[in-house]
Amino acid sequence: MEQNTGQIFEKMIHGDRIALGKAMTLVESEREIDRQAAIELLGLCENKLSAHDPSIRFAVSGAPGVGKSTFIESLGLKAIDHGHKIGVMTIDPTSSISHGSILGDKSRMSDLSRTPEAFVRSSPAGKVLGGMGRRSHEVMTLLAAAGYDLILVETVGVGQSEHLAWQLTDGFILVVQPGGGDELQGIKRGITELADIIIVNKADGAMTDLAKLTKAHYQSAMHYFSSLRPEWTPKTLTCSAITGEGIGHALEVIESYRESFSVPEVLTAERAKQKTAWLHWTMRMTIEDLVETHPIIRERLHNAEKDIGQQKGSVFQTAYAIEQLIRGLIRFSDQNNA
Ligand SMILES: Nc1nc2c(ncn2[C@@H]2O[C@H](COP(=O)(O)OP(=O)(O)O)[C@@H](O)[C@H]2O)c(=O)[nH]1
């Protein structure tokens, strides 16, 4: 296995897309044997990136239908013209979140997907929180090690997951469409506050003027927020992902963001924060998994639900008893390992 992992690594860092695809499948696999190989592989990537990490990683967020995928395609193609290599992560539309109602993001990016300088990964939904999958941090690591310098993660744009997307990436791009305030676009004020770059998309045809108005609205709203990054003042711009108008400017802003971010101290500190956030999150997921799949706990929960349905017993007492059970199980394994 070890040799195999080394081979995959060597191939993927030298531009072999099949090897990179294999690496991604490996890190997304839940099989124990794959997990071990994935950890080895990720270690090699981490090592390489600690010497030089060429990547900047953005979350691309916004309500469904505002044009995130179309924007990524348009921006990605433009960025490739400027010599970038683009890595994109999206969620498989057959996921439980979108109920298959959202057109496959990868099919929205068909030109980009076909370009050798781009790699578009549609991750299985599995346990995802609004676009950050359990393995998103790993996939970003693989993309960066393979030399993709502009990494874009399309998120689904729901609630608290945006905060996680913000924590795990270098920058937060919020895509909105002309008209309406945050509320009308289904965006919580908190999300606007996270944005480093706000893109008012669909600034074309009859919507052009309204887009300018919307931009002004966001620009004045931004004055009331305190900046979350001392080295950057959030920017608002308009563009059309369909006509390409304004996409060049969006790329310039992204490049200047990258410059402000590429100061070694800033980058090192930010990446350390991201790793820590990811560590905590992935541990929480593991604990949740262990608790939910433990046969004894599962049975107790199942019985508790039945009791609640039949108005039997006290829910507080039941919760307390299960809590004690979980504590007991952890203590028991502690003693075994001591
Ligand atoms: N007029 C116009 N339509 C756009 C633009 N960008 C995307 N759309 C359309 O908006 C719809 C949703 O786009 P999509 O990229 O799938 O949105 P997402 O759900 O945010 O990823 C599609 O019908 C796109 O063709 C744009 O710049 N101008």
Ligand SMILES: [Mg+2]
């Ligand atoms: Mg999309």
